[in-house]
Amino acid sequence: MPDDLFNSFMNGPDDKGRFGDYGGRFVSETLMPLILSLEAEYEKAKTDDSFWAEMHDLWTHYVGRPSPLYFAERLTDHLGGAKVYMKRDELNHTGAHKINNVLGQIILARRMGKSRIIAETGAGQHGVATATVCAKFGLQCVVYMGAHDVERQAPNVFRMRLLGAEVIPVTSGRGTLKDAMNDALRDWVTNVRDTFYCIGTVAGPHPYPAMVRDFQSIIGKEVREQMQAAEGRLPDTLIAAIGGGSNAMGLFHPFLDDKTVNIIGVEAGGKGVNEKMEHCASLTGGRPGVLHGNRTYLLQDDDGQILEGFSISAGLDYPGIGPEHAWLHDIGRAQYVSITDVEALEAFQLCCALEGIIPALEPSHALAHVMKIAPTLPADHLLVMNMCGRGDKDIFTVAKHLGFDMKI
Incomplete structure (x- = not known):
């Protein structure tokens, strides 16, 4: 592999959120202002010592x-x-590893003045992590989970509800992670004013893939x-x-x-x-x-x-x-x-x-x-x-x- 490819890895995506031919930002006009606001907030946080000090304190004393x-x-x-x-x-x-990223996103959400957090989950670990951090900071939490996954991941569903989250079973499609993410995106479009979408993986529109990667x-x-x-x-x-x-x-x-x-x-x-x-x-x-x-x-x-x-x-x-x-x-x-x-x-x-x-x-x-x-x-x-x-x-x-x- 050419040396210039190796030298480019740590630079992340280009300014359009592209990794080569992949990535980008394919979202509705309603979501674009919120996505751009999130991108700006994260770019600011990346060079803010107080942001990383809070992250490392929580990683150490809360996550372990x-x-x-x-x-x-x-x-x-x-x-x-x-x-x-x-x-x-x-x-x-x-x-699980999910809480590494959830902490970062919810600290950003608080900085942006968002009081309602939504998330999608498959195995339930991202949902549990989101519900956990929302409980710690006193934020409303709604988790979308495929109905099929609700059945096969019952222990995590109970944990989320114990932590105060509303778990919404998604019955469209086959009732799995893809369908939960679809419904979470629909919620976000409807509630852009007070809602932050905490995505659990390195997917979604830019800046999520790079941001989640950086936290993980x-x-x-x-x-x-x-x-x-x-x-x-x-x-x-x-x-x-x-x-x-x-x-x-x-x-x-x-x-x-x-x-x-x-x-x-x-x-x-x-x-x-x-x-x-x-x-x-x-x-x-x-x-x-x-x-x-x-x-x-x-x-x-x-x-x-x-x-x-x-x-x-x-x-x-x-x-x-x-x-x-x-x-x-x-x-x-x-x-x-x-x-x-x-x-x-x-x-x-x-x-x-x-x-x-x-x-x-x-x-x-x-x-x-x-x-x-x-x-x-x-x-x-x-x-x-x-x-x-x-x-x-x-x-x-x-x-x-x-x-x-x-x-x-």
Whole structure:
């Protein structure tokens, strides 16, 4: 890859919010003033020491950062080959990486005088994080969640309601993350005066993809320092699961200029990448189009209609991907692969048995790919995967697929 591409990574999108041919801002005229206002507020905050002081104080004393970089010794011995580390972001307050970004957005919302926060959620972790921070700051919180996800993520629905959020089941489409985001955008158009839309991933209209990435980059920045402390050098390979892609971009971005670091994103392969679209692997089985305010890779038919993907994981069940991932895929800086439901379930069980860590189904996809490649790599190869969420929210789903009766 040409050196000038590596030198450009840390600069982010161009002034139109584009990562190469992807990204941009495809929204209604009603939303444009609010989007521009958000962009201006974030540009101001980026160079405001008081903003980052508040962020770091909350990351430290409320979220519990830095999260540990954990050497998975038993897993490493079992697999043979590469030395496997886990970035333990499931140990954050609320149990996932989502709160890293939510704090930043809600601090911006307060600075903009917004009193009502809306969000979309699939696995429920972004909804829980949003409800949590809204409770802390005394803000009204409304979370849109697909009806299908409400059913399979019942523990997180209860948590959101305990925290004071109104959870609105979305019955349109297949009742998953895409449909929840559609309804959240409709709400935002209707209530622009007092409402802030807290998007949970590196998608949506500019500046959301870059802004969410910047907040999540605390993950990769910590890994750089922690790996230097543990091994005296940078990791050789980074692996993270991808739905929209915020946990992955948070891990990847601080390493994009390091040519020696191999980067792998893992999409949801569902029942297998096939013509029936029984998967959510947008880069593997999709093509470019426009959805939710940005241009990126999407699952769509020949007429450009968005198709309903499928994954056992509610957080990966999205028919698109963040535009920066689309760009990294096209220029070859990152490799993107897919993992099936069956493979993710195997990784889930192995992690429980060997490391005493119950992972969410999302990072179980990343771990499944670790299981594939670690045995092929030398013993001095340093591999870091992002354990981006804990699995208590998924125990009912896993039990059902494994044929375990939870009523016993």
